[in-house]
Amino acid sequence: MPGTAKWAYEYRRGSEWKYETLTDRMSFPILKTEAQLEKERAEKASEAVPYYRLSADVAAENISKAKAMDLSAWPGLQGAVLRSLALVYDKGIISDQLPSSPVVYVQKVKKAEKMPTSELFVLTEARTAVMLGTLAQVPEYPVDSIFRTMGIYELVMPDLSFDEQLTKMVYEQSEGQISTTAGYVASGTVLVSEGELVTDEIAQILDSYKVEYQKQSRSAGGVLPLLGNALILLLILVCLYFAIYYSNPTVFADSNRYAFLLTVFSLMAVSQLLLIRFAPAWIFLFPFTVGAIFLASFFKTRLIYPVYIVSLFPLLIFAEGGAALFLLFVAAATVTLNVFRRFSKGVKQFLAALINFVVLATGFLALKIGGLVNYDTYRTLVMLFGASLLEVLCYPLVYLMERVFNLVSSSRLQELEDMSNVLLKNLEQKAPGTFQHSLQVMNLSSAAARAIGADEDLVKAGALYHDIGKTLNPLCYVENESLSSEEARYHDALTPLQSAQDIIRHVTDGMELARQHGLPAPVSDFILTHHGTNCVTYFFNKFVNAGGDENLRSEFCYPGRKPQTKEQAILMICDSLEAASRTLKNHSPEAVSAFVEKIVQQKIDDAQLEEADLTLKELATVKSVLKSYISQINHERIKYPERKNKDNFRK
Numbered sequence: 316m317p318g319t320a321k322w323a324y325e326y327r328r329g330s331e332w333k334y335e336t337l338t339d340r341m342s343f344p345i346l347k348t349e350a351q352l353e354k355e356r357a358e359k360a361s362e363a364v365p366y367y368r369l370s371a372d373v374a375a376e377n378i379s380k381a382k383a384m385d386l387s388a389w390p391g392l393q394g395a396v397l398r399s400l401a402l403v404y405d406k407g408i409i410s411d412q413l414p415s416s417p418v419v420y421v422q423k424v425k426k427a428e429k430m431p432t433s434e435l436f437v438l439t440e441a442r443t444a445v446m447l448g449t450l451a452q453v454p455e456y457p458v459d460s461i462f463r464t465m466g467i468y469e470l471v472m473p474d475l476s477f478d479e480q481l482t483k484m485v486y487e488q489s490e491g492q493i494s495t496t497a498g499y500v501a502s503g504t505v506l507v508s509e510g511e512l513v514t515d516e517i518a519q520i521l522d523s524y525k526v527e528y529q530k531q532s533r534s535a536g537g538v539l540p541l542l543g544n545a546l547i548l549l550l551i552l553v554c555l556y557f558a559i560y561y562s563n564p565t566v567f568a569d570s571n572r573y574a575f576l577l578t579v580f581s582l583m584a585v586s587q588l589l590l591i592r593f594a595p596a597w598i599f600l601f602p603f604t605v606g607a608i609f610l611a612s613f614f615k616t617r618l619i620y621p622v623y624i625v626s627l628f629p630l631l632i633f634a635e636g637g638a639a640l641f642l643l644f645v646a647a648a649t650v651t652l653n654v655f656r657r658f659s660k661g662v663k664q665f666l667a668a669l670i671n672f673v674v675l676a677t678g679f680l681a682l683k684i685g686g687l688v689n690y691d692t693y694r695t696l697v698m699l700f701g702a703s704l705l706e707v708l709c710y711p712l713v714y715l716m717e718r719v720f721n722l723v724s725s726s727r728l729q730e731l732e733d734m735s736n737v738l739l740k741n742l743e744q745k746a747p748g749t750f751q752h753s754l755q756v757m758n759l760s761s762a763a764a765r766a767i768g769a770d771e772d773l774v775k776a777g778a779l780y781h782d783i784g785k786t787l788n789p790l791c792y793v794e795n796e797s798l799s800s801e802e803a804r805y806h807d808a809l810t811p812l813q814s815a816q817d818i819i820r821h822v823t824d825g826m827e828l829a830r831q832h833g834l835p836a837p838v839s840d841f842i843l844t845h846h847g848t849n850c851v852t853y854f855f856n857k858f859v860n861a862g863g864d865e866n867l868r869s870e871f872c873y874p875g876r877k878p879q880t881k882e883q884a885i886l887m888i889c890d891s892l893e894a895a896s897r898t899l900k901n902h903s904p905e906a907v908s909a910f911v912e913k914i915v916q917q918k919i920d921d922a923q924l925e926e927a928d929l930t931l932k933e934l935a936t937v938k939s940v941l942k943s944y945i946s947q948i949n950h951e952r953i954k955y956p957e958r959k960n961k962d963n964f965r966k
Contacts, residue, residue: 343527344496373474374404399448558621599698607648612724672703748794777841784825811858884927
């Protein structure tokens with residue numbers, strides 16, 4: 316949670332002050348702008364005095380070499396050379412170029428002496444000075460020629476070296492002495508009047524007041540600021556609750572989806588608060604649009620926008636320029652959601668990231684030009700580009716969340732609904748009757764789910780895969796038998812118990828196929844629940860009528876579990892309806908209505924729907940939709956009149 320109070324005023328240099336007259340409630344210093352401080356630093360740097368370290372050994376060594384030379388051929392020359400060398404070395408020699416400062420400090424032993432730069436010698440100048448000084452003493456000799464021949468020029472070497480470390484240390488100390496303030500404002504002073512033009516001077520005063528205001532609010536601490544922030548966060552949570560309630564209240568009943576939604580919201584909110592509190596300059600590096608992508612992976616648009624917008628409330632409330640940033644990231648999320656549905660796979664993800672960056676960059680530049688944000692342009696654009704790339708890196712987290720929260724993403728469902736899927740192709744080829752049955756169940760289920768706001772994509776996938784276990788023994792099921800075949804039916808040679816066991820096996824076979832092909836748990840759960848714990852009544856009754864023990868009823872029941880969700884309950888009902896509707900002779904609205912009511916009531920009587928989160932109102936809606944759908948697909952065709960005799964027709 317941010318530790319400072321948010322500044323309540325937004326203003327720009329050169330614009331009109333649109334608030335009431337602002338009077339200072341506390342004394343505060345006027346802070347220098349960064350430009351002013353930079354100018355003073357530059358002035359200090361230009362005034363900085365360099366430090367040089369003197370090496371006395373250089374002079375002593377080379378003067379000793381000069382004393383050792385045999386210059387007896389030129390009487391008086393050696394003394395002149397020694398005196399000239401001593402004079403030049405005494406002032407100091409630098410290897411290349413004199414510093415621009417008028418003075419320098421020369422460290423001799425433990426003491427630094429201030430010397431005019433003009434008194435120092437550059438190496439070339441020093442050698443010339445020694446030669447000229449010697450020539451002045453013994454003008455009768457060709458001094459330059461003798462110096463070259465005897466190597467006396469080489470005795471003139473730099474004895475001053477630049478001490479960069481000491482110079483830098485002294486400069487930094489002097490830089491620290493630069494005052495960061497440019498005046499003082501006493502309490503009770505009118506800072507700016509209503510309607511007054513915000514000049515550079517007034518803006519500087521307001522900026523300083525803002526810093527002092529936030530500093531004092533932070534240092535004040537205490538219970539009240541904490542209580543205020545806590546209440547704000549509580550209001551945000553209340554907004555989240557109503558955002559979910561009015562967009563898709565069924566989420567509350569699904570613990571996995573609700574937990575996932577709260578996790579995404581919490582990650583978004585906490586990230587914003589931490590950035591605002593500890594690293595506000597890096598806020599553009601955070602991939603806010605990833606939150607929208609996560610939500611879009613598991614929820615419909617009607618829920619995504621309200622939750623995402625509420626998740627940005629901490630940014631809106633606590634961040635500087637929060638309104639502008641809020642607008643920027645909402646606009647970016649709008650584009651991202653539309654792009655995500657088209658470019659969510661493979662290399663296309665980078666294209667989506669590029670589009671996202673263009674939107675973010677364009678939005679930021681618009682805000683910058685409008686004076687609504689004051690962030691550095693180049694740095695911000697680099698961070699926005701980085702945030703767009705981070706968005707791509709976050710895509711795999713969708714699959715992680717599928718595992719953690721036992722969910723299946725919309726993109727994964729779309730992949731599963733593709734008829735080129737291996738399991739569906741096998742079902743179509745090996746069990747065509749079951750495949751057609753699955754398609755009809757899919758249509759019925761999706762219509763019912765859509766009517767009550769359930770997950771239509773999930774129930775469609777569940778319908779397509781709920782009977783995949785039948786591919787391992789397709790002829791066991793009547794829908795796959797050839798009507799024209801004269802051969803014995805599959806069950807003719809089996810006992811009722813054997814027939815029931817073979818039919819029941821498609822559930823366990825289906826679960827094994829789902830495991831082998833990596834079907835997500837929310838989809839494979841439909842295999843386990845579409846028959847619930849029902850029994851194969853036809854063969855059980857046949858078994859009992861043949862003298863079998865009624866206590867063996869469990870041997871004729873499916874090893875599944877009762878539906879837990881709306882979607883699973885819908886699929887169970889639609890599966891039974893579609894199979895039983897093939898025996899329906901009368902397709903009048905009344906007959907269809909009675910038929911649907913009978914099937915649903917059977918499920919209720921068998922306690923198959925007692926664990927599903929399906930309300931009576933929703934069940935009534937489902938029945939109404941199914942009645943209408945079945946009536947429409949089984950309506951009577953009109954009887955076409957036969958053509959009269961051609962001769963009679965001519966008459």
